[in-house]
Amino acid sequence: MKLTTFSDYAFRVLIYLASTGESASLSELAQAYGISRNHLVKAVNTLEKNGFVRTRRGVGGGISLARPASEISLVEVALSTEPNFTIVECFDYENNTCRIAGACRLERILQDATRAFMAEIGKYTLADITGNSKVLLKLIARSSA
Amino acid sequence: MKLTTFSDYAFRVLIYLASTGESASLSELAQAYGISRNHLVKAVNTLEKNGFVRTRRGVGGGISLARPASEISLVEVALSTEPNFTIVECFDYENNTCRIAGACRLERILQDATRAFMAEIGKYTLADITGNSKVLLKLIARSSA
């Protein structure tokens, strides 16, 4: 069970933007985390399409938060970046082949468990996880030096 | 985010055994769910190694529960069949490359969320999800006919 690194990259972008409080270019983000610019492209794109960040092309452009960090719920982010939450095949009603789907009580339990997972993440906003922005930025600066 | 079908197959095996209350052969299990015998082999093997089922070779052999269904916690099963719960890369301390690991608050939140997921599953035992064994067996019988 894991999230895609795609989702995690999206989180890292948001964390960076909220920590600096400024806008940043794709290249800057890539350098900050030591990951290829290409990897970030899609993540940033998805964030933009879902209204979490604003982007501006051209000189002086870049990526910035579209709303205050305190209004960006972590669960919303996860829901929009993660391709799916099909924990078991029966969750995908259309393609299910399991013969006991419908009567299987495990299905419901796994749904509840997934909801519990989401609820836990939903307790926090981007602001909650960037209160220690100085430490975060220091770590990033040190590694990217 | 998803569990491997490997884990789900393990659950299906346990559900079947608990529902019939008898032992079953790999072939019988495969036929019951309409999945290839080969797929089940590893799942059953893992279940055996973790003490959930007992196996007997030879004529009249087969697979049966190693303990009462009421003593088989669903979370234990998931923990032993799922290859890992590395939600994000920093969970795997050895191979982590994320520069903010350690200071990142998201890490802790995701750990809590995972624990919440587990706790939810841990509320139930195999007995809890096979109270409707008749319905389950009927569904299986109908589809495998």
Place this chain on the structure above:
DNA sequence: TCATTGTTGCATTTTATTTACAACTATAGC
């Protein structure tokens, strides 16, 4: 007009998962 910076779509590589297979060992019954 130009350098900068994000956008888009596609191709490739890599990894994880799923599935298949075959030779092997144990068991029960005759």
Place this chain on the structure above:
DNA sequence: GCTATAGTTGTAAATAAAATGCAACAATGA
């Protein structure tokens, strides 16, 4: 003991999903 049954083991192939790379493009500000 022989034989059919049934699980065991290790490996390999196929598939699917994710991760990564690239290049041509479009917008923007100086």
